[in-house]
Amino acid sequence: MGIEIKKGEEKEIIVEFDYTPERVEKIKLIYGRQWHPEEKFWTIPYTKDAVNKLLDIFANEEIVIDSSLNIEVNQTEKQLEKLWMRSFLQEVKDEIKLQNYSSKTCDVYLGHIRRYVEYHAKKPKELKENDVREYLLLLLEKQERSSGYTNQALSAIKFLYNEVLEKERVTVNIPRPKKGRKLPNVLSEEEVAEILSVLKNYKHRAILNLVYSAGLRVSEVVSLKVEDIDSERMLIRVKQGKGKKDRYTLLSEVALKELRRYSKKYRIEEGWLFPGGKEGTYLTERSVQRVFKKACRKAGIKKEVGIHSLRHSFATHLLEKGTDLRYIQKLLGHKNLKTTERYTHVSKKNIEDIKSPLDYLD
Incomplete structure (x- = not known):
């Protein structure tokens, strides 16, 4: 209505x-x-x-x-502009859905495209390659956006011209901003144990135990179903993860124990493993993020970490225990091994065996 x-x-x-x-x-x-x-x-x-x-x-x-x-x-010029923008973004949204992109990518692309068009205050068909360059420079220099954010904006703008307006020549020659390498924030095993120990709510314990023990993304853990937990083979099936790919990852015995305690208390027998407040929905990602932040404060963790740090910690701790990098790649669902290789830069393995030259000056 x-x-x-x-x-x-x-x-x-x-x-x-x-x-x-x-x-x-x-x-x-x-x-x-x-x-x-x-x-x-x-x-x-x-x-x-x-x-x-x-x-x-x-x-x-x-x-x-x-x-x-x-x-x-009769609409004012401002009202007509709002109506046009609504219609235009709906056209973009429809095309994104037809291309079978995820809902998260859809939201991100729509946001970037809307900001790009509003900045120039002109119809997209009127904008040229120099206008795209000007916008990217605005993001990088004046707004001091990260290269990752700017790359994302460029991908959205390219989608607009290539798929919606069918004007590929507009952006094809624009180089992507070089992406800096940022190492992931990793918690120690002791810090993870402390975070998990302060959780009293069965549901919260089950969720965070699963995220760490299986290296799950927050979007993956909230959308798990009861049928995805294979307690016989001790595996978790992740359906349509990032890139819309299915994969299997580890089911920890400790995590399974927490899951059983939780499911018994909340009478979870079928459907979503972690139901949301409304019938037929699952728990929101934001809810899990809040649970993690609260647990960190309670555990006295001072590091700047988010829920995704548990996934980083899962990979790093496996690597430190000698797990082959290619196995870790499969468990995480990484398409490229180079993505997984970044954990070698934060792992203590081998580094802890090296003695500082200062210690030789005695």
């Missing part, structure tokens, strides 16, 4: 819409608005200022106006 505008009592009009916090915040910007809880609708003064304000704040939504009202539907 969009925004419906109907005739009300004298000198007022009725505004109806399905509830969202954003819509409520918007209508509260109109002076003289009033909520009618019994009828479940809003009213605003039937004045030129109030009506124009209403049309402006909801310009990016579908508005249905009662024909008996004397309201001009």
Whole structure:
């Protein structure tokens, strides 16, 4: 349901819409608005200022106006721009879905494309290669964005021209910003043990034990189903991980024990392993991230780490215990071995056997 505008009592009009916090915040910007809880609708003064304000704040939504009202539907230039942007982004979104990209990539690309178009304030077809270069320089120099962020923006812009507008020549000659090598943040075994030990909630314990013991991404652990846990073969099946690939990874005996305690207490027998608040949904990634951050604070961890650090730690600790790098690559689901090789730079293996030259000066 969009925004419906109907005739009300004298000198007022009725505004109806399905509830969202954003819509409520918007209508509260109109002076003289009033909520009618019994009828479940809003009213605003039937004045030129109030009506124009209403049309402006909801310009990016579908508005249905009662024909008996004397309201001009001629949109202002700003309103038309909002409507155009909405239609344009929907076209991009449809193409991304047709290309079978993940929902996360869809959100990222839409954000970059919207910012790129809004910066130049022109239609994409009017923009040339120099405009793309100017935008990338803005990200790198003025906004001081990382090379990774800028590369992501370039990928989104290339998708826009190559797949949506079919103007490949616009961006094909633009070199990608060189990506700096950043080493992952890794927790020691003692720090991981401390984090896991402070967890009292069965669900939280099961989740973080799984992430560390199997090297899972947070998006992978929240979308696990009961059927993905193979306790006979002691494996976890990760369906449609990054790159939409299936893989198997380790099922730890300790993690399985925590899972059984959790599933018994919460009566989890089928469907999502970690259900969300609404029926048919699973736990959000943000919820797991908050659990991890809270556990770190409670455990006294001072390092700048996130939930993904447990995955980094899984790989590093396996490497330090002599596991072949190619096995670790498969467990993590890395396409390229070079991605896995970065853990050799943070591993203590071999380095701890080297003696500092300072120790020879005695």
